[in-house]
Amino acid sequence: MSSKSLTLRNISKRFGNVNALDNFNLEVGVGELVALLGPSGCGKTTALRVVAGLEHQDAGTVLVADKNISDVPAHKRNMGMVFQAYSLFPNLTVEENVAFGLQMRKVSKHLRLKKAHELLDLVGLDSQSKRFTHQLSGGQQQRVALARALAFEPEILLLDEPLSALDAQVRVNLREEIRRLQLSLGTTTLFVTHDQEEAMAISDRVGVMNNGVLEQIDTPDVLYNKPASSFVAGFVGTMNRIPAHISDGMVEIFGSKVVALKRGNETGKVHALIRPESISVAATTAQGNAKVLTRSFMGASSNIICQTEDGTIVQSLMTSASTGDLLPGSSVQLRVLSSEVLVANV
Amino acid sequence: MAKTLRVRFQPPLVLTLLILGFFVFIPMISAFEYSIRTPLTGGYGWTHYIWAIREDDFFHYILRSMWLAGVTVTITLFVLVPTLTWLHLSRSEVRGLIDGLSLLPLVIPVVAFAVGAQISFPEFVQNTVLELPFLYFVLALPYAYRSLDIGLNSIPLKTITEAARSAGANWWRTITAVIVPVIRGSVMATIALTFALSLGEYTLTVLLHWDTFPTWVTFVAQDNILGAIAISMMSLIIPFLILTVITLFVPERSMQGRK
Numbered sequence: 335m336s337s338k339s340l341t342l343r344n345i346s347k348r349f350g351n352v353n354a355l356d357n358f359n360l361e362v363g364v365g366e367l368v369a370l371l372g373p374s375g376c377g378k379t380t381a382l383r384v385v386a387g388l389e390h391q392d393a394g395t396v397l398v399a400d401k402n403i404s405d406v407p408a409h410k411r412n413m414g415m416v417f418q419a420y421s422l423f424p425n426l427t428v429e430e431n432v433a434f435g436l437q438m439r440k441v442s443k444h445l446r447l448k449k450a451h452e453l454l455d456l457v458g459l460d461s462q463s464k465r466f467t468h469q470l471s472g473g474q475q476q477r478v479a480l481a482r483a484l485a486f487e488p489e490i491l492l493l494d495e496p497l498s499a500l501d502a503q504v505r506v507n508l509r510e511e512i513r514r515l516q517l518s519l520g521t522t523t524l525f526v527t528h529d530q531e532e533a534m535a536i537s538d539r540v541g542v543m544n545n546g547v548l549e550q551i552d553t554p555d556v557l558y559n560k561p562a563s564s565f566v567a568g569f570v571g572t573m574n575r576i577p578a579h580i581s582d583g584m585v586e587i588f589g590s591k592v593v594a595l596k597r598g599n600e601t602g603k604v605h606a607l608i609r610p611e612s613i614s615v616a617a618t619t620a621q622g623n624a625k626v627l628t629r630s631f632m633g634a635s636s637n638i639i640c641q642t643e644d645g646t647i648v649q650s651l652m653t654s655a656s657t658g659d660l661l662p663g664s665s666v667q668l669r670v671l672s673s674e675v676l677v678a679n680v
Numbered sequence: 681m682a683k684t685l686r687v688r689f690q691p692p693l694v695l696t697l698l699i700l701g702f703f704v705f706i707p708m709i710s711a712f713e714y715s716i717r718t719p720l721t722g723g724y725g726w727t728h729y730i731w732a733i734r735e736d737d738f739f740h741y742i743l744r745s746m747w748l749a750g751v752t753v754t755i756t757l758f759v760l761v762p763t764l765t766w767l768h769l770s771r772s773e774v775r776g777l778i779d780g781l782s783l784l785p786l787v788i789p790v791v792a793f794a795v796g797a798q799i800s801f802p803e804f805v806q807n808t809v810l811e812l813p814f815l816y817f818v819l820a821l822p823y824a825y826r827s828l829d830i831g832l833n834s835i836p837l838k839t840i841t842e843a844a845r846s847a848g849a850n851w852w853r854t855i856t857a858v859i860v861p862v863i864r865g866s867v868m869a870t871i872a873l874t875f876a877l878s879l880g881e882y883t884l885t886v887l888l889h890w891d892t893f894p895t896w897v898t899f900v901a902q903d904n905i906l907g908a909i910a911i912s913m914m915s916l917i918i919p920f921l922i923l924t925v926i927t928l929f930v931p932e933r934s935m936q937g938r939k
Contacts, residue, residue: 487895
């Protein structure tokens with residue numbers, strides 16, 4: 335596999351008055367899977383299309399293995415792409431679809447069909463090779479599209495929300511399959527999605543985008559636990575925003591003091607950003623600092639929604655075994671479990 | 681595709697077919713009956729057909745007209761498929777304007793084209809019969825344009841074009857290996873419409889002083905009306921056979937119209 339690194343340097347792209355990409359920078363290492371995550375209109379798909387050569391940037395350069403390909407047309411970039419919409423050629427059979435890229439590269443029929451069958455075997459669809467694409471389910475069509483994108487051994491694999499048109503269960507299966515294939519083939523991959531669970535589940539690193547800018551790019555773990563901005567904190571996972579008071583680098587929440595992590599005002603009112611699993615709820619017979627509003631049982635864990643005395647809604651995620659006595663309306667004591675919290679300005 | 685086509689009894693469809701049959705088949709059957717009459721004996725026979733086939737001019741003119749029609753079809757496909765693909769992909773505002781312009785040949789008198797051609801075409805073009813296909817192309821434009829437009833509207837053009845390009849197809853291969861086969865039905869309809877219109881074009885050809893099959897048939901009809909009808913019947917059958925052969929040899933694989 336001829337996988338290569340990808341670098342985007344100072345890419346800007348405007349559509350009329352909309353700044354789709356604003357001085358955008360990104361590096362994807364050889365064999366790495368990087369997801370671009372963000373709300374619709376944040377520029378993630380534009381970034382991918384610029385890499386593919388389907389859009390041309392107004393400024394900046396695209397480098398593959400340090401070679402500038404900014405002006406190379408799409409068909410010469412050697413990048414496999416899987417699209418959000420079903421993109422198979424309806425006049426071709428499954429095997430002909432997969433062999434299409436090799437046909438364009440003038441590979442002999444025997445070799446390209448052999449390769450197509452190898453790829454179809456990898457995605458578990460070799461038995462469907464003679465069928466036409468309309469005879470396949472949505473999940474199967476995207477598997478074929480993936481095989482087609484990988485058949486000509488692309489330098490970079492580009493995935494443009496390939497799972498968003500599929501059913502929940504198929505999505506989970508296919509994303510695992512994408513990751514398995516990507517790891518086994520070692521293909522450098524850029525994956526665009528608006529689904530954070532999808533991005534976190536299969537990526538080496540996730541880049542969170544907002545308004546054409548990369549807000550943070552890190553491993554899923556760092557992104558979740560140490561979000562670099564208030565936007566990232568709010569976009570990735572669930573985050574409580576609890577009004578608190580900061581002084582001398584310490585935040586006072588629920589009656590106890592916790593170390594404040596960077597950002598935000600030095601003194602005065604701030605919002606403490608705390609994950610639901612970092613808040614414990616304990617039933618109390620005395621006057622607690624909150625009341626339980628609802629308790630949602632989700633199997634191993636339960637989601638507890640409470641309201642503090644000042645009216646703030648706080649969400650907590652706890653193991654179900656420890657939440658049996660947390661009935662709606664009961665008085666509870668909230669506590670922050672982590673020793674440090676992120677703060678943001680009010 | 682035909683295997684999955686289910687036709688149910690639908691009164692409007694039956695009525696349409698009856699009207700179509702009335703206007704198309706009755707005149708054709710009548711003409712055929714007329715062409716096999718032998719006035720001398722009062723019976724029926726193939727006299728006029730045998731006469732027509734023995735005429736050297738018959739093959740000369742029909743081949744010339746078919747050749748011109750073939751050139752017209754080629755020009756039409758080469759110009760319209762890329763142009764319409766571009767118009768659909770660019771979502772350009774000029775598309776509405778071009779849609780409108782493509783209808784103009786229906787309202788502009790043919791004599792205006794003839795005069796226009798004589799004024800604007802360079803002399804070396806006017807000196808060759810090849811000036812006709814360019815004008816036939818314009819005359820067939822309203823039909824060819826719409827036929828291809830419908831085909832391109834019925835497919836996810838942007839996605840399959842981008843999929844083809846990212847898989848390594850340049851624009852030429854994208855059009856020939858992907859777009860045209862996917863809209864094969866529309867392309868075949870365009871070929872049939874353009875071919876038939878070119879083959880039967882008379883007014884413009886006469887105005888520009890060229891001889892083709894229709895002008896020759898008119899000439900023959902002055903002396904031998906039954907022979908002219910026999911020739912016309914054959915001229916209907918020959919292109920029909922050719923188009924059928926083309927259809928049979930192009931594999932039926934398009935899934936056009938399917939979601």
